[in-house]
Amino acid sequence: MKRLIGLLRKETFHILRDRRTLAVLLLLPVVQVVLFGYAIRTDVNDVRIAIVDPSPDDMTLQLRSRLVGANLFRTVAVLRTTNELEHLFQSGEAQAAIVFEPSFAEHLASGTGAQLLIITDATEPNTGATIESYARNVVQQFEREVRARDGALQIVPQGRLLFNPTAESKNLFVPGLMAFVLTIISTLMTAITIAREKETGTMETLLVSPLRPWEIIIGKVAPYLLVGFAAAIGVVVEARLIFGVPLRGSALLLLAETLLFILVSLAIGVLISSRTSSQRVAMTGALLGTMLPTLILSGFIFPVESMPAPLQLVSNVVPAKWFVVIARGIMLKGTGLHYLWQETLILASMATVLLILSTRSFSERLE
């Protein structure tokens, strides 16, 4: 026990005396989340729309003001005919157009149905689709209100966006970003610090000493678990304060799961560093080994369900995939351990297996 405490103390000195690295470790996640959080967004704001209204009447005016009132659209042109639309789209002045048919109000009143065309610039297909669905939502809501007011009994098809009623992508992204950022710094931390000790030769001295491999591993992992945890708290607070991402579930559970996830990442770092004795290789390995799989296979940006089956299978070994499910569940749905125990168990098993593997790779007495 005394040996272990000595080892932990030494590692703490390393961490505290390298102020610059510590600052980077603690601030990097927060900064990265801000950068990514604003960069990776599928939300569309301030859409420039053109309105084609051949015969303005009470109904079209109401709908038009509703569109602008949603704060998502800014009217750049109101036209009588569709002739000029081509030019507006070509020049990029308009990203979308709402085209009313002539005599819109009359058709609506007659019950034959009024036609409305939503045109979007789909050079960026996602943005186009998003704009279209925004506009559709506004129109449908308006339609519903008019029907309610006029007493017509019609069944209106209605879609509801659960948990993310405003369909804000940040709610979807921030938990994924947490996984992304934490996994990178955690893996890097252990990979580099162990590779550094191999480079300076102190690791050899530790291995020859009576220290057991598991003591060396704990001596490395425990202090960095704290650093990673501090960084994680920073990111969670940031998610709430800057991005306004809700935390509907238990904060304690979220922190505990985060700790578990950091442990898995630290163990990956240990494993990487056990295969190399150069800091540079360890760093490259840690970055490649965590960044790409987490970015692509965790479901953080691309839904796992829409991947080809072999990739879906591979995604199961990416720890971030499970953590993203957990973090989204706790933050957005307020889910408890009751529903998340499977994911938790998977992460816990990963941590166990990785720590055992790295301990074994440290005990050189292999036959």
Place this chain on the structure above:
Amino acid sequence: MSEPAIVARDLTRRFGSFTAVDAISFDVQPGEVFGFLGANGAGKTTAIRILTGLLAPSSGSARVAGFDVATQSEKIKRAIGYMSQKFSLYEDLTVRENATLYGGIYGLTNDEIRARTEAMLQRLRLTDAANTRVRAIPLGWRQKLAFSVALLHRPRVVFLDEPTGGVDPIVRRQFWELIYETAQSGTTVLVTTHYMDEAEYCDRISIMVEGRIEALGTPSELKDRFSERTMDDLFVRLARPPHNRGTEAPRNRGTAHA
């Protein structure tokens, strides 16, 4: 007659089809300074890894400080000290912190650590530098410090793997004075080196070639036996792999690198 500090009998280590250490046998007596020579790749490092309990032997046996390397490696680790060619103190810790760390790892009590650290600092005349970070201490002093820290738990056998690499001749001389002091106090020293003048300082040396011990004895015995005037000549003659022998190689001066 006490038991030898190191006993190796037909000690062998194979990696796949490659035999890194090929049935070596030797004894080292307590308090002896034993030089472990050989070209790079001759198997010295593998042999040391076996003797320090890091690697299990494939066959043969060895006892270090009375313990069997195959079955009692944990006990061996407590009984030996080790210092590698790479520097083995933490540069961002102070001298005292390094001593405390290693003392603790080897199970010394706080009082023992304190007393021995003071004694060590006085001996090295480094008392003023106790709270200086190792990084700020000149390389020569660091090397001596690393050696002294490796001795803090008073090991019965100490392994020095090229301890004087990269230091100037004056420091090397001082370092060897430390080695003699250590040996005189009864600690066995097994040292590897590429400096042939250092080989002359050893009580006995062994020269490893391709996993086997080609020569073993005191430096003067070996020179007589092979009728070579200097250790350099002897080393170059023996350490050259057999298939290269016969071609006249230029004779190196100073250090022998292979």
